Each structure stands twice: as C-alpha cells, then as structure tokens.
Amino acid sequence: MSEKIEIKKLNLFYGDFHALIDVNLGIPEKRVTSIIGPSGCGKSTLLRCLNRMNDLVEGVRVTGSIKIDNIEVCSPNTDLISLRQKVGMVFQRPNPFPLSIFENVVYGLRISGTNKRSVLEEVAEKSLSEVLLFDDLKDKLSDPALGLTLEQQQKLCIARVIAMRPEVILLDEPCSTLDPIATLKIEDLMQILKKDYSLVIVTHNMQQAARASDTTCYMLLGEMIECGETKDIFTAPKDKRTEDYISGRFG
C-alpha cells in the first residue's frame, strides 16, 4: 500500500499553546482515512496543515515535515495555489457561495483562468455526476445554490472541490450539520470517491469512522495515539487510551 501523505515529527504551536505534538502519520492512497478524538485534540488542526489553511491563523508556528507525493508542504516556498488545487477541502458546514449552482462548481476553474463555456459545462456535469447530483439538478444549474437542501449543498461543495481534479480531499466533520440519512448518503459517496481520490475525514462520530473509513487514527491532546486498520482499531486497539475512547468511557 503506497502512502500518499507522509507526516513526520509535526509540531504546531498557536502562540504558546502546543497544539500538535510530534505527530507521525502515513496516509494511504485512494482510501478513506479518518481521524477521531475528543474536541480540541487537534484533529482539525492536523487536517488544516495538509492544505496549509492554518496559515490564515495569526501566530501559528509549524515545525516538522509533511510530504505529499514526496513534495514538502511545510516549506515557505511551497506554492499554495497548486497545493490547494491538489488538496481540496470540504468544511464542516455546507458553504456554497451565494452564486448559482453552476458558478459554484466552476468557481475554482474560473479562478485558475478557465473561462471557455464548453469546458466549464463539461466539468460541471462531470463533477456533479460524480457526487450523484447531476440528474437532480441538471435543469436548474442557474438556480441559487443556497436554495438547495443541506445534503445537496454539501455534495455541491464536494463537487466544487472535485472540479479542480484534486488528488486528496480533506473533509472536516462534513456531516456534523446533516441528519442521519443525509450523513449515510455522504458516507456512501465517500466510498465511491475513494476509487479516484485519497480521502481524509475528521469526525466526531465514531460510528462514522467505523462505517466509512479504511484506516482510523486516534488523537488525544495533540498527540497521535494510535493509527491502524479501522477494524483493528475498533476491535483490538493496542493503546489503553484508544480503548477507553472507543468503548465510550470518555469523550
């Protein structure tokens, strides 16, 4: 199994606060990797290191190394634009722009200079099809995206990322504002998407990690406690702290 992302001795500080402590992790290619752990353990922070979204926070300092396809992410010379085109991100709340459905999907393309109508239409259709929205929405692509249901909005946000042809998709608690049925549909979608993309999902929901991911990583207080095949983590965790968490003794 080849590793898409290799994280070594990653440390992150918010001012004086040591948020990630010596994190080592390999993320496999074209699989779903979930990161679980109690609130404030650094899951989202770790995820946001992978596309350097932490740069937006003032006073953040990162040491260590993250390599995606052997290219260093943490270097000051990293081209953030191509990094973020390669590593897309889906956020906690569905957050389409207040634009039409079509314009949402092709936003990234337009930004990167593609304005040819036929190309945009083709990509929009392909991306929406991949997230199973195209058949429902093909006649209302010019409708406002904010009129969609939350589930559709979140799928649209995934389509917006897919339109950029990324290699990695980061999902930051993508189902936390969705109902259980919509949650399952997003999880099903992840199973389809992992054929083409490497997915990393941060989730509060242990069942979600158990259902939807191939690899599970457990974090606590900024440290990576354990990482392994999902079925192993949930049936035979090696670390006592992992066992406490997944058996519901805390968290």
Added chain:
Amino acid sequence: MLDPRKTEKIMFTLFGLATAIVILPVIIICAFIFIQGLPGISLQFLLDIPRHGMKGGGIAPAIVGTIYLTLATAVFSIPLGVFAAVYLTEYAGEHFLKRLIEISIVNLAGVPSIVFGLFGLGLFVIFLGFGPSILAGALTLAVMTIPVIITASREALTSVPKTYREVSLSLGATKWQTIRHIVLPNAAPGIITGAILGLSRAAGETAPILFTVAAFYLPYFPNSVFDQAMVLPYHIYVLATQVPGVSPKIQYGTVLVLVGLILIMNFSAAYLRAKFRKRKTW
C-alpha cells in the same frame, strides 16, 4: 416594588416618546419647506439662469453645479475609500500603523467642515494651483467624505462571512481573487449605500466649498473641472444674506430643491439596501 407589567408599559411609552421627539422636527422641517417652497417651483425655476440680480429667473446653474460637484466627489472618494477599507480589513495585520490609520479616520470624521474648507483652500486652490474650481471643491469634499465611506465599507466587508474567504482560498484562489470575486460582490450593497449617504451629506455642505469652488453668480454651466460653479448650499446662503429683497418663494424653492436632491439620494440608498437585504441569504 412597582408591578413589572406597569414598568414595562412606562418604559415603552418613554422609548416611543423619545422616538417621536426625534422624528417630529424632521417632519415639521420637511413639511414647512415643502409648503413654502412648492409655489416657487416651476419649469422655468429649474431650467433658467438667475435673473434680475437673482430676484427672478431660475437656479439651473446651481443645480447643475451641485450635481457636477457631487459626481466629481464620488469619483475621487469612492475608489480611495473602498481601496483603503479593503486594505484595512483584508490586508493590514494588527500593528501600530493600522491603529494609527484607524484613529486618524475617526478623527478625520470629527474635523469641523470649515477646517476642511480652509485645508482645501490651502492645499488644492493655492498650493496645487487649481484655483477655485470644481476639481478643488470635489477634492475637498472627498477628503471629508472618505472617512464615512471607509467606515461603511469596512462594515460591509467584515459582514461577509469568513467561511467564504476560507473556501475560496482552499480552492486555490489568491487573496486578491478572493476579494475580487467573493468579498467585494457581497459587500457591494453595503458599500454603495454607505457611499451614497456620505455623498448626500457632502452635497449639502457649505463650508468646504465656500473658498474652493462656490461662485456668487455665474449665469452659465461649468465647462470643465477647472471652472468655478454655483452650488445650491452656497446659493441658499447668498439668497438669504447677501442679496436684499429676494422673495421667500425663491428662497424656499431653492431650499426645497436641495433638500429634494438629498432626500432622493438617501431614499435610493435605503431602497438599494432593502432590495439587497431581501436577496441576501446567509
């Protein structure tokens, strides 16, 4: 102890009264000007030049002058104000310089308008040699309007949800692309209404234009930005104090035209705001 239900009633009555006291003078002034001024309004009054030592004819040059001056002020103040607001909201970090700029803006907004007038006289009219002209007047009014536009624009910019910026950046957009494609379009309604309100205040000012552009009497329309112009606020002052024997009809008519222009600007700002608020969905 007083019955809370009664206290509630008393407090609401007090708040209502306070509101009425605030609104009443506005209504009375507007109604008074309207009643007194309306008989003076006619097509000739709006389209003709002042005649018979300003005791007859119309006020067309002053109307046109005011419109020119306001438009020129907009040309200078809106881009500068919006750019400065974008810089302060989106680019400037939390450092000493930013705080200094913020304090300056607050203080600039509090400078008495006559001081702006003298500043404009010194800088634009004399030092830069523009002479009394629409250019000098508009620049002076722009300096006065910019703090208003910056403040309104910053409010509009910060009201655009942070997540839009994050999403845009996460899709590989640069900061400027994010501002250009996401932040500014969503902030535009607030910026536009703020700008109109700032300009409508500038349109009614007398002190800043006194030495920089206002002409006592010019029976023609300005040809270029280097011309002096008649402007309504100053014309009202002239009619009231400098020319004896002008009929109240003409005086109130002129006031009504100025108030009308400003009200049109304010109402269009309110209309735009309401229209965009309805469309806003976050």
